[in-house]
Amino acid sequence: MSTRIAFLKGHGTENDFVIVPDPENSIELPPATVAALCDRRAGVGGDGLLHVVRSAAHPDARHLAAEAEWFMDYRNGDGSIAEMCGNGVRVFAHYLRRAGHVGDGDIAVATRGGVKSVHIDKEGDITVAMGKALFPEGDVTVGVADHTWPARNVNMGNPHAVAFVDDLAQAGSLYSAPSFAPATAYPHGVNVEFVVDRGPRHVAMRVHERGVGETRSCGTGACAVAVAAARRDGLDPAATGAPVTYTVDLPGGRLVITERADGEIEMTGPAVIVAEGEIDTDWLTVLETVNP
Numbered sequence: 001m002s003t004r005i006a007f008l009k010g011h012g013t014e015n016d017f018v019i020v021p022d023p024e025n026s027i028e029l030p031p032a033t034v035a036a037l038c039d040r041r042a043g044v045g046g047d048g049l050l051h052v053v054r055s056a057a058h059p060d061a062r063h064l065a066a067e068a069e070w071f072m073d074y075r076n077g078d079g080s081i082a083e084m085c086g087n088g089v090r091v092f093a094h095y096l097r098r099a100g101h102v103g104d105g106d107i108a109v110a111t112r113g114g115v116k117s118v119h120i121d122k123e124g125d126i127t128v129a130m131g132k133a134l135f136p137e138g139d140v141t142v143g144v145a146d147h148t149w150p151a152r153n154v155n156m157g158n159p160h161a162v163a164f165v166d167d168l169a170q171a172g173s174l175y176s177a178p179s180f181a182p183a184t185a186y187p188h189g190v191n192v193e194f195v196v197d198r199g200p201r202h203v204a205m206r207v208h209e210r211g212v213g214e215t216r217s218c219g220t221g222a223c224a225v226a227v228a229a230a231r232r233d234g235l236d237p238a239a240t241g242a243p244v245t246y247t248v249d250l251p252g253g254r255l256v257i258t259e260r261a262d263g264e265i266e267m268t269g270p271a272v273i274v275a276e277g278e279i280d281t282d283w284l285t286v287l288e289t290v291n292p
């Protein structure tokens with residue numbers, strides 16, 4: 001019998017998501033279903049999917065339920081799981097407020113990368129405390145066609161390789177994933193950022209995301225870029241006690257990233273819900289028959 005699954009569509013600086021509210025974790029979302037929902041021609045379309053579940057109802061977040069009522073079960077567009085999604089968590093918080101699950105002000109959201117504090121402005125942007133950046137040791141290079149660049153290895157809960165380039169066009173079409181070396185550097189894949197300077201503490205970037213392809217924005221990527229640019233510029237808030245802010249322009253909009261003296265990185269940007277509707281489960285059943 002056909003039933004219907006409610007969904008919404010949203011984006012943060014044009015990094016777009018299918019949102020599936022499922023408080024009691026009763027909807028099965030295997031990778032093939034996620035990929036079909038995110039398909040831009042045959043499905044709803046999105047860079048990823050935000051499965052909205054109560055922490056207590058999900059095995060990956062039950063241990064966080066006392067700190068955060070809601071768990072962002074994030075999936076990449078190809079169905080794979082990632083630790084964290086910075087644009088996603090802003091859209092997730094915006095959805096929670098719109099649905100009446102939370103009010104304005106400060107809330108906590110559980111993610112596979114830990115609990116994130118989110119500040120929701122009444123009308124405006126959303127700020128997320130993204131945690132501290134780690135700089136895994138070892139030199140890394142990334143490559144596209146004939147170009148290779150040294151890259152900074154930055155972990156924001158998920159892996160990033162940040163390359164400063166002369167011109168963003170050098171990254172080419174980014175239809176396929178950039179290469180990286182050494183081959184052992186990223187056993188679980190990597191998000192690759194290409195960065196140019198726009199002015200003092202102001203950069204622009206493109207990104208190729210693990211599990212997705214080139215996207216119009218990446219929140220964790222913008223944080224990785226901001227801290228890589230700060231270190232390149234000789235700025236380290238932990239050493240000086242003064243916070244450092246970078247403006248990061250992406251094809252889909254602008255994010256403002258501040259690294260505090262305690263190392264915490266705050267990301268501020270917009271979140272938008274553009275539509276809501278229902279998925280006919282007959283469509284999913286057909287999909288399971290075609291792609292068992």
Ligand SMILES: N[C@@H](CCC[C@H](N)C(=O)O)C(=O)O
Pocket residue numbers: 015048076081082083084085086087088158159191209210211212215217218219220221
């Ligand atoms: N778009 C996201 C990052 C999503 C996860 C990434 N593709 C990965 O696999 O690590 C963001 O806004 O941070």
